[in-house]
Each structure stands twice: as structure tokens, then as C-alpha cells.
Amino acid sequence: MPVIYRVNMSDLSVRAEEPREGYGELGGRGLTSAIVAGEVPPSCHPLSAENKLVLAPGSLTASGAPCAGRLSAGAKSPLTGTIKESNSGGTAAMALASLGIHAIVLEGKPRDNRLYRLIVNRDGVKIEPAETLGGLGNYESVGRQFEQFGERIACISIGPAGEMRAAAASIAVTDVEGRPTRHCGRGGLGAVMGSKGVKVIVVEPAAGERLKAADPAAFKAAVRKFAEALQKHPLTSQTLPTYGTNALANVINAAGAYPTRNFSEGQFEGTEAISGERQHDVILQRDGVIAHACHRGCTIRCSRIYVDEQGQYVTKGPEYETIWAHGADCGIDDLDAIAQMDRLDDDLGLDTIETGATIAVAMEAGILHFGDARGAIRLLEEVQKGTPLGRLVASGAAVLGKAYGVSRIPVVKGQSMPAYDPRAVQGIGVTYATSTMGADHTAGYAIAANVLGVGGRVDPLKPEGQVELSRNLQIATAAIDSAGLCLFVAFAVLDDPSALAAICEMFAALRGRPFTGDDLVALGKSILACERRFNAAAGFTAADDRLPDFFTQEKLAPHNVTFTVPDEELDKVFDFVA
Amino acid sequence: MARVKVSLFAALRVSIGGKPSVELEIEPGETVGDVLDRLGVPADQTRIIFVNSRHAGLADPLQGGEQVAVFPAIGGG
Numbered sequence: 001m002p003v004i005y006r007v008n009m010s011d012l013s014v015r016a017e018e019p020r021e022g023y024g025e026l027g028g029r030g031l032t033s034a035i036v037a038g039e040v041p042p043s044c045h046p047l048s049a050e051n052k053l054v055l056a057p058g059s060l061t062a063s064g065a066p067c068a069g070r071l072s073a074g075a076k077s078p079l080t081g082t083i084k085e086s087n088s089g090g091t092a093a094m095a096l097a098s099l100g101i102h103a104i105v106l107e108g109k110p111r112d113n114r115l116y117r118l119i120v121n122r123d124g125v126k127i128e129p130a131e132t133l134g135g136l137g138n139y140e141s142v143g144r145q146f147e148q149f150g151e152r153i154a155c156i157s158i159g160p161a162g163e164m165r166a167a168a169a170s171i172a173v174t175d176v177e178g179r180p181t182r183h184c185g186r187g188g189l190g191a192v193m194g195s196k197g198v199k200v201i202v203v204e205p206a207a208g209e210r211l212k213a214a215d216p217a218a219f220k221a222a223v224r225k226f227a228e229a230l231q232k233h234p235l236t237s238q239t240l241p242t243y244g245t246n247a248l249a250n251v252i253n254a255a256g257a258y259p260t261r262n263f264s265e266g267q268f269e270g271t272e273a274i275s276g277e278r279q280h281d282v283i284l285q286r287d288g289v290i291a292h293a294c295h296r297g298c299t300i301r302c303s304r305i306y307v308d309e310q311g312q313y314v315t316k317g318p319e320y321e322t323i324w325a326h327g328a329d330c331g332i333d334d335l336d337a338i339a340q341m342d343r344l345d346d347d348l349g350l351d352t353i354e355t356g357a358t359i360a361v362a363m364e365a366g367i368l369h370f371g372d373a374r375g376a377i378r379l380l381e382e383v384q385k386g387t388p389l390g391r392l393v394a395s396g397a398a399v400l401g402k403a404y405g406v407s408r409i410p411v412v413k414g415q416s417m418p419a420y421d422p423r424a425v426q427g428i429g430v431t432y433a434t435s436t437m438g439a440d441h442t443a444g445y446a447i448a449a450n451v452l453g454v455g456g457r458v459d460p461l462k463p464e465g466q467v468e469l470s471r472n473l474q475i476a477t478a479a480i481d482s483a484g485l486c487l488f489v490a491f492a493v494l495d496d497p498s499a500l501a502a503i504c505e506m507f508a509a510l511r512g513r514p515f516t517g518d519d520l521v522a523l524g525k526s527i528l529a530c531e532r533r534f535n536a537a538a539g540f541t542a543a544d545d546r547l548p549d550f551f552t553q554e555k556l557a558p559h560n561v562t563f564t565v566p567d568e569e570l571d572k573v574f575d576f577v578a
Numbered sequence: 579m580a581r582v583k584v585s586l587f588a589a590l591r592v593s594i595g596g597k598p599s600v601e602l603e604i605e606p607g608e609t610v611g612d613v614l615d616r617l618g619v620p621a622d623q624t625r626i627i628f629v630n631s632r633h634a635g636l637a638d639p640l641q642g643g644e645q646v647a648v649f650p651a652i653g654g655g
Contacts, residue, residue, distance in 0.1 A: 234625075234651040243588055248654035250587045254647040256631040267631075272598060276654070277588060302654075320655045442655075452653055453626055459633070491653045558631050 002102035005125045007118065009196045010049060010108030014125045019102050025511065027059030029085040030482035030527050031103055032074025036083055037530045042537035046078040046188075047165055047195040049109035055096070055156065055201075056104075058484015062097035063211035063219070065506055066227050067486045069094045069295035071156070071173055071184065076538070079167040079188035079354070079396055080413045080438040083534040085481065086189050089294035089303075090173030090182035091154035093484055095205035096120070110197035115163070117145075121204035133199045135160055137347035138172045138180035145202050146178050155180065157200040159349025162190030164386060166394030168354040169194065172346065175294050175303070181316040182294050185351035186440060187415060188396075214512025222505035226489075229499035230299055233492040235454070240302040240488060241291035245320040246276035248419075249328075255451050255460065256558045257424035258324070261331045261370045262360040263410045263417070266424050266556045270333025274323050279304075279335060287311050300488050306339045318342040318352070321441075324419035325356020330363060331370035337377065344380040354396050355380070357416035361397040365404035408550050413438035413540070422547055422563050423556040425450045425460045429563045430470035434545045434573040436531035442487055444474035448494055455494030463565040471573045475524035482523065483507075529577045542571050579603050580642025584613060587649045593619045604640055611636035614648065625651040 004023065006015040018024075026034055032054040044050035053075045060068040071093035077084035096104070099122060110116065117130035133141045138159040145155050154174050161169040169190030172180035184190075213219035230236045239247050249271055252258045256266040272278060283290055289305035294316075306314050317323075318339055326338045345352045359376045362368055367389075368375035382390030392400045397416045401409040410417045415438030422429025427446025435443040446469050450460035458465040480487060483503070492499040500517060508515040551563040585599040594600050594617060602613060610627055614636070626649040627634045640646070 235653040239588060239650065239652055240654065243652075243654075245655035247588060247652050250647075251626060251649055251652050254585070254587075254628045254631060254649075277591065277598070448653070451626070452651075454651075454653060457633070461632075488653070488655075 002100055004103045004105060005101065007104060007106050007125055007127065008108045009106060009110050009116070009198065012127050014127065016124060023102070025059070026482060027061070027102070028056055028070065028072040028087065028482040028484050029074065029478060030523065031056045032072045032085050033083060033527055033531050035103065035105060036074050036076065037534040040076055042076070042534050043539070044076060046076045046081070046192060051076050051192055051195070053106040053189065053192045053196060054103055056102065057093035057097040059482055059510070060506060061211070061484035062094045063213065063510065065223050066230060066297055066299045067489050068484045069297055070484045070486055071096070072481065073171050073184040073189045075189055075192045077187035077189070078165070078191045080415050081538060082413055082436060082438060082540060083531045084187035084189060084437060086171070086184035086186045087481060088171070088173045088182045088184040089298070089486065090175050091295055092156050092173045092203055094295060094297070095154035095203040097211060098205040099203070104201070106193065106196045106198060109195060114197060115199045116197050117199055118201040120201060122206055130199045134163065138349050139347050141200055142172070142174060142178070142180045145200060149202055149204060151178060152205060154203045154205065155200055156203070157349070158190045158193050159347055160386070161349045161383060161394045162194035163199070164391065164394060165191040165194045166391065167191060167399065168351045168358065168394050168396045170349050170351045172349055175316065176296060179316070181346055183346065183351070185353060186437065190349050211510070213510045215509040219506060219509035222502050222509055225498060226502035226506065227299060229492045229496050229502060230489065233496060235491040236300050236488060240300050243276040243280050244290065244302050244304050244317060246279050246317070246323050248320045249275045249323065250277065251451060252420060255424060257421045257451070257460070258328055259410070259417070259419060259421045260328045262329060262364045262408060263421060266421050267558055268328035271328065273333040274327045274335050274338065282335060283307070298486065300486065302488060308336065314339045315343040315346060321419050322352040322356065325353050326359065326376065329356055329360040330376060332373045332376065334373045337373035341377060341380060344377070348380065348383050350383070350394060353418050354416050355393070357410065358393055358397040358400050361401045361406055361409060362393065364408060365401065365406050367404070410548060411439055412547060413544055415439045420447055421556055422551055423561050424559055426463055426563060426565055427458060427460065427466040427469045429547060429551070430466045430565055430570060430573060431474065433547050433570050434470065435474060436528065436535055443477055444470045445477070445487070445490065446470050446473060448473070448491070454491055461559055461561055463569070466565050467569050467573055474528060474573070475521055477524070478527040479520045479524035482527065525576055528574065532574055532577050545570055580606050582613065582640050582642065582644045582646055584617065585645070585647045586619065587647070588652060589650055590619055590623065590648060593617050604642060606641045607639050609636060610634060610638050610640065610646060613640065613646065619648065623650050624648050
């Protein structure tokens with residue numbers, strides 16, 4: 001029987017409960033959003049005792065399905081003020097699922113302002129004081145847990161940024177090497193965890209898989225079909241393991257959509273130096289690792305291990321978004337400097353997208369010159385020291401930009417735009433503007449059809465077809481985010497009908513009753529409807545579903561194009577919500 | 579003489595010895611596909627083609643002066 005643990009940080013008590021009506025069949029984002037929308041007052045302060053932080057594996061996690069090990073974290077976001085779900089790879093989701101844990105919900109707030117850790121194992125959840133971990137980076141504090149508990153644990157942790165309750169603070173999750181390199185990055189959920197006084201959650205998994213299907217034979221067949229589809233698609237079987245997520249840098253740059261120097265141009269002259277191709281060559285020359293899985297059971301293996309010239313470990317990846325944010329967006333073309341910044345972000349516990357974008361706004365503000373890599377590293381050291389400037393850097397681009405009187409701030413609902421300029425990829429512009437999450441690329445990844453020729457082709461430079469594209473992807477993604485599946489399976493799903501069929505067959509075999517493509521769509525729609533209602537109650541209106549004005553006014557080179565999807569069209573994305 | 583610059587990416591670079599790009603002389607009207615054939619790039623491995631940063635296809639003709647970028651199946655984050 002799956003269990004939900006209610007961890008009350010006000011009175012330091014833990015209660016185990018069976019999932020109540022409506023929570024039982026949900027997982028991942030479906031579950032986190034249902035709990036947050038059902039139990040958190042939409043008007044509450046995100047750092048108050050009334051907010052709740054929900055940590056949930058997906059419906060398919062630890063079932064034997066490949067690429068299903070993602071952990072969803074959900075709460076009201078201190079960065080956006082909206083409902084937020086942010087998910088991460090790494091080992092924690094499978095560890096929680098192996099114990100039959102449906103979700104852990106952190107509630108309340110310590111009265112004594114102290115720091116705690118949670119120990120989670122087959123005996124339940126224990127709260128222990130953890131003052132000695134205060135102020136430590138994620139690497140050191142997680143390292144101490146491995147020394148104490150051995151190498152089979154998984155850790156969920158915050159760094160100094162989360163302890164500072166900074167709006168760009170992430171929640172770190174350990175990878176298969178036990179390093180805190182995977183993150184629930186977006187939306188400042190690390191600050192919520194910090195406001196609840198929890199520094200680290202140690203999970204001691206049970207051996208073997210725990211999720212048993214109602215029809216094991218049918219489940220096994222569906223898993224095989226799904227695995228075959230992932231093996232057949234060149235993206236999930238070749239390009240991603242070989243070049244990683246940063247394979248995208250040269251494509252997006254060639255398309256004229258690679259945001260450069262705070263979204264002032266669409267191509268960066270230094271792209272080749274920070275490209276996936278170069279990263280691949282550097283890693284192999286230095287005896288790093290490519291084709292690396294961030295969690296056991298991932299067959300795509302898009303991650304990698306980055307080392308310095310002496311072959312010493314620096315960081316994972318870094319990923320496409322990180323390299324863009326600290327690279328092209330800042331005018332920086334030094335891959336080693338970017339890797340150093342990724343390491344600092346992971347250790348401090350910061351969203352790399354938000355942090356890179358914030359440094360770029362700091363450059364626009366004149367705090368540094370564009371291209372100043374050493375200066376950018378010094379800004380992160382300010383965060384480490386907890387200075388007022390450091391706190392501004394850790395608060396995200398909107399806050400730092402406001403403090404310095406910057407007018408070109410590329411955010412929606414307070415969250416920074418990721419690595420695609422919406423003027424040159426209008427479909428992602430629709431997602432940025434309308435997603436319940438703020439400016440978010442994974443929420444409805446229109447790049448697939450706009451640029452990559454995956455799941456059809458929609459001209460990226462024109463407004464036609466973008467609303468339908470974004471809407472369909474937002475619906476599908478909400479459903480995939482509930483399964484614990486890595487979104488990269490979508491590349492196969494969008495091109496190969498057998499992949500989508502296999503996902504539905506896995507759900508059906510799991511539950512012991514039919515589950516079709518229509519049911520998947522209904523699941524996605526109901527999650528989005530629930531999130532939209534929360535945001536409306538929190539005070540969000542159509543006026544918040546817009547891009548900053550400069551995207552409709554300032555032409556972007558090389559295409560000399562602005563964002564032209566009309567406001568009335570943006571307001572149709574959620575026309576399926578009553 | 580009409581010239582084009584052809585940039586190849588990821589695994590396609592093997593066709594030009596690992597270099598990121600080559601410049602070629604062409605007859606105006608030669609298609610993207612013709613040029614790729616000359617370089618030994620298998621057509622079935624190409625997935626995304628840009629001519630001057632706009633989406634293009636193998637059958638599109640070139641006149642000279644274009645920047646052509648060709649990718650295999652690529653995706654990422």
C-alpha cells in the first residue's frame with residue numbers, strides 16, 4: 001500500500017497516511033499539483049508555514065519502465081508566486097518509490113529557526129537536528145551523509161542559497177556517483193525547503209522494484225515495446241548519448257534563435273567554442289565520461305562528466321541550458337569557466353538557468369562587462385559570502401534587474417526565459433507566455449516542431465500554428481511529468497506512434513483497466529486546469545500571460561523578427577479549461 | 579564563380595574530416611542535395627537543413643553566397 005508522509009516542521013512530528021481520495025492514482029506532477037492546489041491557500045506567502053513542499057516520484061517510477069526515475073517537487077513558488085512543479089533526475093525518486101512512498105509533504109515551519117535533516121527508510125521518516133550542516137555547500141553536506149550511511153543512499157538537499165531562502169534556490173538530488181548534480185532547478189523550491197528548515201533528506205532505499213502491476217505480463221510487454229522505440233529513434237539512441245543536451249547549441253544558433261548577450265541577438269560568434277561537438281571532444285581528450293545515465297534504468301544516457309585539463313572532476317555535463325545561460329547569454333565562450341560556474345551553482349544550490357540569466361542582466365546593468373567570465377565567477381562567490389549583492393544574484397533576474405534599473409528583463413511571471421529566443425521560435429514564445437510555470441521551455445517544448453523537425457514542422461518565424469502546437473505539448477508534458485518519465489522520451493513519442501501506445505499500455509497494465517491516448521490527454525488537461533485555477537486564485541490574469549514588451553518591439557537579428565502571436569490567440573491556449 | 583559555405587554538425591562532420599565547415603564552388607542552381615552528395619554526406623542521415631538560417635530542404639537550389647548548415651537528428655534541452 002503506497003504511503004504519504006506528512007512531515008510537520010512546526011511540531012516536528014511525522015504522520016503516515018494512505019493517499020486520500022483522488023491522490024491514489026496520481027504521481028509526479030499530477031500528485032504535487034493536486035496536493036498544492038488542494039491544500040495550500042493560493043494567497044499565502046511562499047515562505048510561510050502555510051505553503052507545502054511536496055516531493056513525489058512518478059506513477060511509473062521503480063516499475064521497471066526505462067527512463068522513469070524523475071522526482072517531482074511542488075509548492076507555491078517564491079520566484080513566480082504561481083503553483084510550481086520542478087522535476088529532477090538522479091537517484092532519489094527510485095529510492096522513495098522502492099520504499100512504497102507515494103509522496104513526502106513538508107508542512108509548517110520550525111518555530112526555533114533551526115536546521116534539520118530527515119532520515120527516510122523502511123522504518124519511516126525521522127526528523128533530526130542538523131545544525132552542523134548549516135552553511136555547507138551541497139557537495140560537503142551530502143558527502144557527510146554518504147560517509148555516515150554508506151553508498152546506497154540517495155540525498156535530496158539544499159545549499160547555502162536554499163538556507164538563505166533565495167528565490168532562485170534549487171533542490172539538489174544525488175546522481176549515481178553520489179554527487180549533488182541533478183536539480184529541481186526552476187522556481188526557487190530550494191527556498192521553500194529552506195523556509196521549512198530542512199537541509200537534507202537521506203533516503204535509504206529497499207532492494208528491488210516495488211511497483212507491481214495489476215497485469216505483470218502485459219506490463220513487461222509494454223516495457224519492452226517502449227524500450228525498443230527508444231532504441232530505434234536516432235535522438236534517444238545516438239545523438240543524446242554521444243553529444244548530450246548541448247548538441248542543441250549549434251542548431252539553435254544556426255536557426256538564429258540562440259539568445260546572446262541578454263537576448264539582444266540571435267546568434268553568438270563564440271558558439272563553436274561552447275558547442276556540444278567541442279564539449280564532446282574536450283571530455284574525451286581529457287578522459288572524462290560521455291553517454292552517462294543520471295539514474296539507473298535510463299537508456300538514453302544524455303549526461304556526462306566534465307573534467308579539467310589535469311583530468312580532475314569538475315562537474316557533470318554541463319547541460320545545454322547552463323552552457324547557454326552562463327555562455328552566450330553572458331557573451332562568454334570559455335567552456336572551462338562555464339563548467340566552474342556550473343559547479344558553483346550546484347554547490348550553492350541555484351537554478352543554473354535563472355542564475356546565468358541573472359548574471360546577463362547584471363552585465364546589462366553595467367555591474368560587469370559582457371564576456372567577463374572571471375567577473376561572473378566573482379558574482380557567484382558573492383552568493384557564497386552571503387553579501388547583499390550575492391543575495392540579489394540569488395534572487396533571480398527580475399529582482400536584480402529592478403534593483404539596478406534595467407528595462408530589458410527577459411522574464412514571464414518573474415521567471416527567466418530559457419535558451420530560445422521567442423521572436424525566432426514563436427511556438428516556445430507561446431509556451432513562455434502562457435505556461436502555468438512562468439517562462440519555461442520544458443512545459444511545452446515547441447522547439448521540437450519549430451526547429452528540430454520532430455513531431456511535424458511548424459515555421460518558427462510565423463505566428464500561425466503556434467498556439468495549437470504549444471497547447472498540445474503543454475497537455476502531453478503535464479501527463480509525462482506525472483509518470484516520472486524523462487521528457488526526452490517525448491522525442492520518440494512525437495515521431496513513433498508505438499512509443500505513445502507503449503506508455504498507455506504501461507499505464508493500463510499497471511492499473512488493470514484500459515488507458516488510451518485520450519486518457520493521457522484527459523490527465524494532462526486536468527493537471528493544467530488545476531494549476532490554472534490555483535494561479536487565478538493567487539491573482540494571476542491574462543495580463544500575466546504576455547511576454548515583456550521588448551519582444552514585440554525590438555527586432556532580433558539575423559531574421560529581424562519580433563514576436564507576433566496576437567494576445568487574443570495567447571488567450572486561447574487554455575480554452576479547454578472551464 | 580559562385581561559392582557557398584557548408585557547415586556540418588555532430589556525426590556528419592566525419593564526411594569532411596572532422597572540420598566544422600567547408601567552402602565550395604558551385605554551379606548556380608545546384609541543389610543542397612547535390613552539394614551534400616559531392617561531400618559524401620548520406621542524405622538519409624540529414625534531418626535539419628538551414629540556408630541562411632531559414633529551414634530548407636535537399637531539393638532547394640543554391641545561387642552562390644549562401645550559408646548552408648546541415649544537422650543529423652538532433653535534440654537536447
